[in-house]
Amino acid sequence: MAAASTQFTAAETAVPGLLTFEVTRVDDARGWFQEKFHQEKLEAAGLPPGFRVVQTNVAASVTGVTRGFHAEPWDKYVSIVSGRAHGAYVDLRRGPTYGTVVEVELRPDVAVFLPAGVGNSYQCLEDVVYLYSVNRHWTPDAYERYTFVNLADPDLGVRWPVPLERAILSDKDREHPMLRDARPMDLPAG
Template sequence: MKVEETAIPGVLRIEQELQPNADGWFKENFHREKLAELGMDVVQHNVAYFETAGIVRGIHAEPWDKYLSPSSGRVFVAIVDLRSGHGFGQVETFELGTSDALYVPRDVGNSFCTLTPHTTYNFLVNEHWSPERTTVDLFDPELAIAWPLEQLKYTERDAGNPSLAELRRQRA
């Protein structure tokens, strides 16, 4: 596992080793000790399957750390720092395939767009799910996220997320 720091403090890009074999490949997606070294004690593993490309979710910042990795397909990921401080609103984007993962600390927003059909996305978290979260508009001009596809599908719930400016006012 190769770990790189990103421009957003605490967000780590992780390259996992894919071991090709006659049938496809194998990867060690979860290793307790290696994740503990990153400061993550996994309590829940969630898997989401997306049939088509262009499905978008987010931007959600939950009160838990996340370890994100596709086990099939590719995703475009936009990370937004929603923690109080000078980095508030900073955006960084990534494209993840099956050999990639991201470690995203609590209160940092994450969103993704499926780039290929039949994408399976894994979310390991260090707290059990709860409805608590901070959300931001996927298409907020202040964030200027360059979504990679023109035809996007998203939920009504995500369409109603507040802008970064609204979130800033709520916190003032």
């Protein structure tokens, strides 16, 4: 009998290229097992074939921590190892969907693929271990090419489960510009 394995099922969102994935796991008397990233299976489910992981990072945060919005000039694959978070994403690429927001509950069985230029944020609903992989290495000069937007921008309409006045935010995140004042991200063609 063949061993059971993780499966990935993709869903499109209102932001072009932003995908959510349902990720199964295998449970037995010993505990559970889950593939967080499997190139071949993810591509079969809809992950763009050009996405090649070059760096993976882990962040641990406590309940109420809220991070973002920042859009980077590379693609990102996000998953949760433990806990739950409210993910919010905004299209910050110049074009007709600029400012479009998608909200997702992040759990160990939900992953998200963000194309370059889509702003990422999350709020921890429980203590969270957050895992993300990117297709370009981070460098200090890359930070200059990010686009930032304020988490509290009423034009975005994000329904933060923990009101931002009670959330744990960095000073930088509190000071980002509103969408109307942000610099849209221009990405190279192709």
